[in-house]
Amino acid sequence: MxxxxxxxxxxxxxxxxxxxxxxxxxxxxxxxxxxxxxxxxxxxxxxxxxxxxxxTKYCPQCHMISDGDLCGICASHKRDESIICVVEDLRDVLAIENTGQFMGLYHVLGGIISPLSGISPGDLTIESLVARVASGKVSEVILGLSPTMEGDTTAFYLTKKLKEFPIKLSTIARGIPIGGDLEYTDEITLGRSIVGRVVYE
Amino acid sequence: MxxxxxxxxxxxxxxxxxxxxxxxxxxxxxxxxxxxxxxxxxxxxxxxxxxxxxxTKYCPQCHMISDGDLCGICASHKRDESIICVVEDLRDVLAIENTGQFMGLYHVLGGIISPLSGISPGDLTIESLVARVASGKVSEVILGLSPTMEGDTTAFYLTKKLKEFPIKLSTIARGIPIGGDLEYTDEITLGRSIVGRVVYE
Incomplete structure (x- = not known):
């Protein structure tokens, strides 16, 4: 050939x-x-x-792909600015938006910590997330990461980075099968996993 | 989404x-x-x-994609100019070349007669094939078409078009499973089906 x-x-x-x-x-x-x-x-x-x-431009606040300055979600007055859902990439935003269960803002990491693929925390938008939380406007951060080894590693890293702030830190409920991929989860399971999120103590 | x-x-x-x-x-x-x-x-x-x-340029003789004027196969002195193997597209040429069993030239139809997809004989390089055969240099035409309904239709059309010429008209042997796709056939089966081609009487 x-x-x-x-x-x-x-x-x-x-x-x-x-x-x-x-x-x-x-x-x-x-x-x-x-x-x-x-x-x-x-x-x-x-x-x-x-x-x-x-x-292509990126939203300076949530780092999602965007046409204008702020993205449509960050610019909307209907969204709850005090809740941020942290996701890996745009596909996860679209999947969560489809459930209609989340009215807060997002933070797109642009990837997930993965030593095997050579992606370290410095390659992601983690500093920008910390700055958003440090601004004091945020009361809760939901970690919307896939329940894989890389997702868990990233969640662990983020909880360490964010625990000094007086916010509620939660993760979407593990109704998603372990090892599964977030974007392929059906809308009902994904919606419930947002409603039934587990608060870190 | x-x-x-x-x-x-x-x-x-x-x-x-x-x-x-x-x-x-x-x-x-x-x-x-x-x-x-x-x-x-x-x-x-x-x-x-x-x-x-x-x-992209096309070989003016066999209609295969080519960089120069004539394609490498048509320009080669090692090939037998008196035998033409008619195929649907480039993938079939590559598959047959891989068997090492064929030393003649090709004729690439650029598709296959398929009323369902709206492809009629006029969309293919059939007139050019008839002209090559009419030139008198050709002693045998092998139909190297997939054994599907469209392949059989095309073969039937070509035999009607070519039967007036004093040439041997053959088809590659049906060692290929009926309904299968020519380009995914293993090299041994495909090679044998060229060696054991069946002459139309």
Missing amino acids: NNYPSKMIEQAVEEISKLPGIGKKSALRLALHLLKRPEAQSLQLAHAVVQLRTE | NNYPSKMIEQAVEEISKLPGIGKKSALRLALHLLKRPEAQSLQLAHAVVQLRTE
Whole structure:
């Protein structure tokens, strides 16, 4: 499968197969699909990727991807500013928003502490979270992290960092199966795990 | 999952999920991956897609993707010009080349007759195949099509088109399980099906 007849196709397969979960065969299938469908559609995909990387902004408060200055959730008057739910990334925000059970703000870490993948606390937005809590406006921080080893490690690190502040620190209830992935949990289970969150003593 | 906080991410998810076999959740996962890894890598992917669409050339003889004028196989002196193997697309050429059992030339149809997908004979390179055969240099045409309903329809159409010429017309042996996909067949089965091809009488 290695002697592609054209540099263009070799290069495209090479780049596409760098994406997670896509091997060389799938990459070739996608490349041929990109060649077959109307040119404008394929160029739109390339354009969307370029825009995604060059024009995306992040909310300066919660670090979620955003179009404007503050993100829609941080800017909303309907949200309870005193409660912050800490999550790994945007997918978890969308999953929790879907439950309709949470009316506070978020804090997107941008990842999870994982020595195996080389992600240390300094790569995440933890300092910014501590600053938000230190401002005194926050009464509760909910840790909305996946119940995996990395999630538990991150939760442990955050509780140590936040315990000096006079706030309630909680974690979403472990109704989620251990080892499962937060974003694939059904809405009812995820909603209940927010309502039935356990307060750290 | 529909209220993305940014137009950029919405657009990227929209475009990525148009690819075959990729749903909205996978598209969001890929978009976040594109955001997380170094910017140069993501832009390389976009660049490769643009180049694929704007700079790819096709071999004027066999219609395979090619860098130069004639493709490497058509230009080679080691290949037997009198035998043409007709295939659906590039993936089938790569699969057959991998067996090392075929030393003739190819003819890439660029698809397969499929009324359900709206692909008719006029969308394929069939006229060009007829012209190659009519030139008189060809002694045998092997139909290397997947043994599916569309493959059989295409084979039937081609035999009708080619039967007026004084050539041997054959099909790769049906060692391949019926309903299977040619590109996923193991090399030994595929190699044998070329050696043991059945001549149409």
